[in-house]
Amino acid sequence: MKAVFLRAFLLILLLCAAPGWALSPERVLVVANRKSPLSLKMAHYYRLRRNIPEEMVLVLDLPRKEEISRPVYLRYLERPLAEYLQERHLEDRVLAIVLMPHVPHKIQGRVALKGDAASVDSELTLLYRKMLYGPYRLAGWIKNPFFGTSSSVPFEHDRFDVYLVTRLAGYTEEDVRGLVDRALLAPQTRPPMRLVLDARDGPTNIGDNWMYAAYLLLKDFPGLEFVLSFKPDFVLRADRVIGYASWGSNDPRYPRDRRLFLRFLPGAIGVTYVSTSARTFREPPPNWRVGAPWKAKHKHFAGSPQSLIADLVRLGITGISGNAYEPYLQASARPHILFPAYLSGDTLAEAYYRSLAYLSWQTVVLGDPLARLKPGFRDTSPKDWFDARRKRYLEAQKRRRPEDLLFLAEIELKQGYPERALKRLKPLLKEGLSRETFGLLSQIATTPELRAKARRLLRGHTDPLSRLFLAFLDLRDHLYEEAERELAPVLELPSPPPEAYFLAGVLALKRGRCQEAIDRLEEAIALGPGRWSFFVSLYQALKECGQEKRAAHIREAILKRPELADLWPSFKDQ
Secondary structure, eight states, X not given: OHHHHHHHHHHGGGGTOOOSOOOOGGGEEEEEETTOHHHHHHHHHHHHHHTOOGGGEEEEOOOSOSEEOHHHHIIIIIHHHHHHHHHTTOTTTOOEEEEOTTSOOEEOSOOSTTOOOEEHHHHHTTXXXXXXXXXXXXXXXXXXXXXXXXXXXXXXXXXXXXOEEEEXXXXXXXXXXXXXXXXXXXXXXXSOEEEEEEOSSOTTSTTHHHHHHHHHHHTTSTTEEEEEEOSSSOOOEEEEEEEEEEOGGGSTTSOTTOOOEEEEEEEEEEEEOOTTTXXXXXXXXXXXXXXXXXXXXXXXXXXXXXXXXXXXXXXXOSEEEEESSOOOGGGSOOHHHHHHHHHTTOOHHHHHHHSOOEESSSEEEESOTTOOSSOOOOOOOOOOHHHHHHHHHHHHHHHOOHHHHHHHHHHHHHTTOHHHHHHHHGGGGTTOOOHHHHHHHHHHOOSHHHHHHHHHHHTTOOSHHHHHHHHHXXXXXXXXXXXXXXXXXXXXXXXXXXXXXXXXXXXXXXTTOHHHHHHHHHXXXXXXXXXXXXXXXXXXXXXXXXXXXXXXXXXXXXXXXXXXXXXXXXXXTO
């Protein structure tokens, strides 16, 4: 929760500090398919319009298919791309990769929360990291290190070991050209501008809360007007739209004939919460209708009854994110991060990837990565971070000093291997927990199996951090008596940390002792001001004790703070 709060707090700074940098054309790699005349044509068109250096265009022999197998992806796309970057020492120079039409965009696999199906685009974001440290876990998503960062933090490889990947695609050549042409016109866009936030249920429902938080963050933005809809009707008409968010065909009010009358300004971007909105860029028949039951496969188009982001490209949007396969809502672009970042001066690629929590997943971002509302670039000459990182990694493998083990554990965790990360930490846990290992272990112990392993490594240690962590593990696994036993000695210390009082409060609430829970949680809040996640548990304790007025006051205060949007669903059933 601390990390969530920090990311959210940084968002408040977006409107106060516009960045003085942006991606430049010299740092964008264009990838095209030699077997597609349109792909080659658009690569040439984009390179000329954006003054991309010739060496930053890579043409590959790729299948003319939207969906390819993992072996085909590796053999014909990822490996040749990695070789091109490494042979020319472009690893650090390239910040963004833009894929041309007819570059495959889906990798076959199992579609599930722990599945390995993915969009080509999202998989390629991790190519930098893969070249550094080797293969990462393919089952499920990988956390995006750029997610939630402030626009005062530039995207550069000194701190972010990923690429920003977007795509130019649409139903026709005219649609694709439109993405480029509108991006070039974006700096000329002037107020009034309109942000359309077509919510479905209410702020405490996930997805809607991000839209409402975007409104709270931007309601005083100069020249920006709003269409914030919780009304029965879907927003069919709006003009001078600079930002658009909706549930697409997942909203029962969405027009089944797909007819929207939205007029987008050059530079407009958007997001729809639709599971398969980027499944295809083939144009449906004019009479095709969305919303058929999933069982009525004969009424689907390209395997799904859901709306398509290419329809919005046809309407004139400049950037839009969608999904190749089912992403689950939390993996969608988040409007309360996306729109403030873009309006404050981020490029399209930077804004989208700040708003995406996960990589190696399902996202497809359509649009010129260089599109932005503010003109000009700053020359950001790359340094040789890649070689230095690789050297550090290889030396750590040999030395195995405590600091090396921590570094290697962090790498294993980033690669999606928490079991390996725990194994790296094992020698360091013999004497109990340090602050560094505490933080890493809290990220590792996310499943019952990993918590059991961590518990075995720490059981018997009497240092306060170990006891506190064991109490946390026991609480997660509903072992309340064991948690209280571990926590008791920590609470007897002269100055217990706020986390100890928080855990004691949550435990008391679980055991039905609501007044004790209130007292403990109030102590935690007093010692840890700004820990807003503590207030959610206090709210629950106050409700249990019948203190409705105080509970309502906390709820109202939190719902007024857009940086806490990820906490709002805690109040959904109230």
